[in-house]
Amino acid sequence: MRESLRFAGKILSATVSRVADRWLVSITVDTQDDSHLPQAENEPQDENQVKGESRRSQNQGAVGVDLGISALATLSTGEVIPGPKPHKALLGHLQRLSRGLSRKQKGSANRKKAKARLAKLHARITNIRSDALHQLTTDLTRRFHTIGIEDLNVRGMIKNRRLARSVADMGFFEFRRQLTYKSAMRGGQVIVADRWYPSSKTCSGCGHKLDELPLSVRDWTCPACGAVHDRDVNAAINLRNLAVSSTVTACREEGAGLGRKTKAKPASAKQEVSFVHVCA
Template identity: 75%
Template sequence: MLIAHRIALDPNNAQATYLARAAGTARFAYNWALAEWKRQYEAWKTDNALLKPSQAALRRQLNAIKREQFPWMLEVTKNAPQMAIIQLGDAFKNFFAGRARYPQFRKKGVHDRFTLTNDQFSIDASRIRIPNLGWVRMRETLRFAGKIMSATVSRVADRWFVSITVDTPDSSHLPEAESQGAVGVDLGVSSLATLSTRESIPGPKAHKALLARLRKLSRSLSRKVKGSANRRKAKAKLAKLHARIAAIRSDALHKLTTDLTRRFHTIGIEDLNVCGMVKNRHLARSIADMSFFEVRRQLEYKADMRGGKVVVADRFYASSKTCSACSHKLDSLLLSVREWTCPACGTIHDRDVNAAVNLYKNAVSSTVSACGE
């Protein structure tokens, strides 16, 4: 299985300058190839005798002209422009397969990155050797053993990271899940997750906590003159704060999903319509701050690594409106109602705990049905 390990780099000023130039070269090659792809595709539609554009043809075309037209490309690793065009080809494959939108031009300062193939770099403990640059320090060593496939160097705010993809023979680096049975997990806004064991895990709400500072820095940036040094500094401060918010949120989600997959073999969750939920202008910010889909994504791959299972209830499964004691289903239940009494059996329910218990029962019944018992 393919696993990527993202490690922070510790470059000096000269090395950071090289990384920025390599990322800029990759961005230029991607945008050049996208413009050429559009031009050649329009020409092919009018004259079918011409060849359709492809990433392989565009790479050969760039190699033929870069020494004369773009000599500065030779100052960085050859993988930067070549892999960018290969990624454009993959983007068009996803577009034609209906999995993604039409590729867009890359912007400077937005997801700056470049990719290296496994024959163009080497790793020695906490160092990585990049072509035309030399050894760059990493903040930690590579955790996974196996065949190294590729590495992507990217910038987030003022920090550089390398994501190393490793083809591991199995997932034995993680121990199997403990035998604590199954659990239902109800995701929410007030609490990030409520378990069927009545545990409540609060969310970090990083965006809400730092919203005042975020607004202040955004106003400061909007008042700076475009192209000035002060605007560049203000932009760097705002990017750094956004990176901090993302890091706080990611840390909380990884701790939650790791704990759940370590303890429970079977986890029941809901198939939430997040795109529809964020259309509620009163709750959109809070819902986005919790990252419901990221919780599901992490639970699925971590449970798979530990030999566990994630059971996703149907989107229209009435986990909150169904009594977990007698299975009586209410006709309607307002979102503002946090506690309700079952009219059939008289049981008093906490909304979130009741939903988590129903998700637990659904997960257990799905597992039993799959086993045929």
Template identity: 55%
Template sequence: MLRSHKIALDPNKQQATYFSKASGVARFAYNWGLAEWKRQYEAGEKPTHASLRRQLNAIKREQFPWMLEVTKNAPQMALIHLGDAFQRFFRGVAKYPTFKKKGIHDRFTLTNDQFSVRGKCIRVPNLGWVRMREALRFSGKIMSATVSRKADKWFVSITVDTDDAPSMCENQAMVGVDLGVNRLATMSDGTRIQGAKPHKALLNRLRRLSRSLSRKQKGSKTRAKVKLKLAKLHAKVANIRNDELHKLTTRLASQYGVIVIENLNVKGMMANHRLARAVGDMGFHEFRRQLVYKTKIRGGQLIVVDRWFASSKICSECGTKQESMPLSVREWTCSKCSSLHDRDLNASKNLIKWAVSSTVTACGEDVRPANIEAASVKQEFNVKPTYE
């Protein structure tokens, strides 16, 4: 099992400068490879990352001697990542690769023969030992390491092929989880998670720094300082959101054998300018991404219900469907059985009923309507999810 551990680094000024140079070399190699790929493809050739690596190795000593100041892995792995990006594009699961911009996702990757880990230190080629904030959690064969920058901090993500697996889910209980912009999650057992909403909480500070940055002269030291402050604040927002999502998804994957969620149209919701900020602040896509891999490694099952299922409009007690249900309605009474419902709690209960009455053929597959009176079908667990 491949697992990654992201650890904060504590480099000195010389080491931080080296990381910046290596990231710059990786970015240059990626952009050079992308431009060369386009040129060769338009000329009728069939470029590959291997051919681009050979081509770059043949010319870099004369044309780009500054590349030799950092590890050879920086440009090599960048071209391999470019090849992977084109493979995803040709498979139709990603857009066409674009050029990388300085200061955005600065990173470089090392293969396992180019670094070593000892305690709370990692040895990087041409640099020496760099302190890490904590030791590697997993034992096993180290596969690779990626050094990246977020705001003004450096991190290393070490991938290990390990047999150390997290504890399996405690039971096979089923839970429905309804996501919303007012409350992050409402579970069918009545648990409600409000959500930190870090972007909303820090919005005034973000706006103030953004206005200050727009007034600074480009290229000035003052602008660079304000830009760094803004980047650190954005990183803080992301860290708060990710921390809450990781705690919630780990709790769900550990306590429940079957988790049912709705296939939300996040892209469509983000297109609504009235909802976009609130939706982005909750992190719906990241919530689902984490649940996919956490349920898989813990032996659980994630069921994703069809997005057209009217979970909020159907009475979870008698099954009567209401004609309309505006978003402003948070509580409603069933016209047939007179049951009083909380909108989100009712939806989460309906998600479970839908999953139970439907045929599940694979972990993570979208569930389609099925006849409630049909004979029961054996459900499959621990199957690779189809969600990308």
């Protein structure tokens, strides 16, 4: 392969790797060139920036994101992002290939071929998942300045075998990681509600809190105010409101700061930190 380097600078290292039947090379460049980074939307406009106009309409306001089982994500705007569920879609294929592999004789050429086919399918599933997550996190950080999300107890969810596959499929940790770094690049912020915040059980209209809301209940009516809620949209709205209010109390003025950074704590069983974010 011959390809010109995309970034000007000193090449520090190159790592060659192989995933299934594909060879990859990753090159580390020490560069001053930051053209690959998205512009922070709040930064003063440069005169020769032609794209300035379209930028002004982006990265504003707040959104709450409820990560789900049936959908990849539900936004407080009511949008539902279905998510690819690659594992589910290709599961039959995967099972067939795995069965085929186990029937092949050890050390045989056919076993080698079957193994390669299986590895290729696994790589494909990974790529589909990764692409969907990147699209979602890019879209969210591009459109919204303040993003409220839940601190999901993923480990607890994975223990529940019925949920395990879809949770693993959607990569919640990766979602949060991408959202955090992409937000920081664009001058936005991610507000993580603490794990015990009852985003699903609280009425986003009047604040009434239900004692219990089983996972199977998708729609419910608030006994206090009579509002009818879609479970996920209601949770997303609560996360949005929480993000906005915690920004107001922490920074006094919502949306006025430039380049605020958010430090999201990785979910851990021991640490419970609400709204860890730093105002500039």
